[in-house]
Amino acid sequence: MARLVRDRLPTDDLVRIKKPVWVFGHDGRIREGDRVENAEPAWSYRQGISTLGKLLHAASPGSVVERECRVGRVERSSGAWRIRDESGQEKGEFAKVLVTAPAPQARELVAGSGAEISLAGIDYAPQFSFVLGFCREVEPRRSYHALLNEDRRHAIAWIGFEEDKAGHVPSGQTILVVQMSPDWTMRNMEVDRETLLPEVMRELRSVLPVPDPEWWDSQRWRYALPKKSWDASSLKPLEDDGLFFAGDGQAGKGRIALAIRSGIDVAERMLV
Template identity: 35%
Template sequence: MSRSLAVVGAGPAGLAAAHALAGSGVAVTVFEKSRGVSGRAATRWRDAPGPDGEPFRWRFDHGAQYLSPDADSRAAGLVRSLGGVVDVEGAVWPFDDDGRLRPDRARAEPGLRWTWPDGMADLGRRLRDATPGLDLRNGARVTRLVREGGAWTVETDDGHAGTFDAVLLTPPAPQTAGLLRESDVGGADGEALARALGGAGYRSQFTVAWGITAPLDRPGAFYALVNADEHGGRGGGHDVAWLAFESDKPNRAPDGAHIVLAQMSDAWTQAHYDDAQADVVAAAAEAVADLVGPLPGPAWTDTQRWRYSLPDGAADADALEAAAAHGLFFAGDYTAGKGRVHLALEEGLAAADRVRAWAG
């Protein structure tokens, strides 16, 4: 007997699960509140002239910076099957909370670092296109779930959306908990599940990007800098959490131009969360100058504010797994306990295993 599954969220976890279930006898419908796919594996573009005055489509990854799976993992195998992946070259140097660069602490063997020439968002597009029979509904925000008679009714902000045998929830833990509290989940006990998700607290993060056509030197042979030396290896004492020369990736900037991309700390983000964009860019530029010196005047700038950027811990796995008896499943960075795209893929693949077992 065929079964039906509603997946909430078209990020890496949700789409990996849908891809793994293709041809399994489980019909998958994915609900995504935005117009695109891929979640925080996100890419923006900007049409603007390069140093020679010729038009160019600049690209930059304003969320996840690259994929870093173990070479023999399921996630790596999935990404290889999608094709088109390229390596991100260059060293990543740690820096202390006082802004001192520490190339001596860079990893000698950084492992895999993958992206696509068109950006990290290509992950979601390739998963979508490689999943036969996928019913993807963009612009559909799920507002409520109702469990009745052994089936799930999924309601969206534009009205009744359909009835399914099971549901897989992949949004960030706070959003998933909020949905459960608005839902009637029957014997699954939505309030208890919402509490189980509470262990996955999240850090917020501003991303700021500068497109630069003037000459630009960097104080060393690195691709990126990371504040990961202190606070138990996590960093966080500096206003900048991550600083990358995004233009080192292929197909990102015109010849002779640069994209500098900063991902700011949680404390800095909270302090500037409601500031005007120009003020955010100016304040971030001051913090960046502490690491690499003042930036030349940019041709363009951009910002992205991520409320739920990186989880600080994992949800209660045992409580979430018990909900499978009611046809309710969970996957995402909050089940992995760490904000990494390859881990979200692994969690999506593992959720597909659980769905297959439930479906018989």
């Protein structure tokens, strides 16, 4: 991953997140994080992490991206794979297909092909994220970039300071990304976000003394974190027929580097 990001792709917009991740417990007490984990470099891009996908696409001559197209079906007929969009329109016939949607969505796409049996029972935890904007810097003298709930007993799983990623936040301001825990998210997935904000602020203030934000936003991720890895061996017979799967679900952990690693591994098998 380091070779790909630092040596193979353009690095003009690559930014290193220099400060470490510290941890907090269910009582809100903050302490220094794991030194070994923090020794791993953390990266982002000036315009956001979606830059990575754009750079990979630009570095892949011949690749074609079709945006705003929701795939409805991947089906086998006459020895080939056909892809149809949501409206049923055929998008082409292919000898090999790689599906990278999270397992529950991948299962729907390939229903009837036999692949859905191998993908059954693979579950993802949801995550509710809140973004809070402050016109002045919050905690300007802190030694950490983000705080992780280590005992998984707090309603908040992660608090990140976006201004540590160069280019993301105007100078002198703070943007906090507050990721709620999977349990809290499950309880509140369908609740109106305005109703939830006071509780989110209360939970946040049990860790950090923050004022009310000047602005805020939120996002619900239904398939955020794979709970366990896919059984790759059960997918092997499908690979022999040209149907492949990749993504963070194969590693059982939500990390971009692991999703890319799984993509590279599958690509090597597809090219045989």
